[in-house]
Amino acid sequence: MRWATRAGVHVDRAACAWLVRRFVDADADFVFVDDPDEVPADATPFDMRGVELSHHDDHCTFETMLSRFGLDDPVLWDLARIVHEADLADDRFDAPEAAGLDVICRGLSMVLADAQVLAVTGSMFDGLYEHRRRALLLGRDPA
């Protein structure tokens, strides 16, 4: 399936793309557009104004996707806490990891094209997922 989002991906879109590929559509193809009108007819848009898979009611798009796709894995919701703060920084959650994640994603988008950003952040979110999975199992941060 094709998925479309705004060009110049940042943390929320990178996290969503990782989520889609890993939990929703393993063969996902991503298209980056500058304007919502440029979304190809066969693509599912996300993290853009006026679409279903986007910010809603104080939720970032990653949180919206978890709800809409019925993903109730507690590890994913723990990642959502971090992505939310990295994206919105509204102090809704305690997420000390967020500031670092925000800076890393901003830096990557300065030196890489969008498709490459997704490749790099894909591994990053794999690692973050594993770290939070172990943390939830152990009840503390893994060594």
Add this chain to the structure above:
Amino acid sequence: MLLAYRLPREPSAPRVTVWRKLRRLGVTQLVDGLVALPADARTREQLEWLADEVVDADGEATVWLGRLGSAAQERALARRMADAVAVDYAAVASDAEAAASEPDVARRRTVARLRRELQRIGRRDFFPPPERDGAHTAVERLAATVSVP
């Protein structure tokens, strides 16, 4: 970047929420229902999400890319935004100075709180005023007096 918006008078909750969010973004209000931020990818995105929120609350909102008619007006607007954050920085500096006489444990908590506050101010500081350095220096000076646990 300009956001022109209008929200119904009632209910008042969305009005307050939107106003708080605008404040956190560091907008400057030009007239009622028209606010401005320097244009970059991040501010554009943030104003667009807020515009959606206004529309969801049965209001009207449009996001504009605008340019001021003269460099003097541009400087005046930047100055106004700098003055607004300068007040916030000055408050942090005076809190840091007032905390110097607190006991060690309280000073450590104050340092943590003020560092977070500086981060929050930094996110809405587009034209750093001289007070910025003063506030950072005051907090780090206070931090230097806290013993490592």
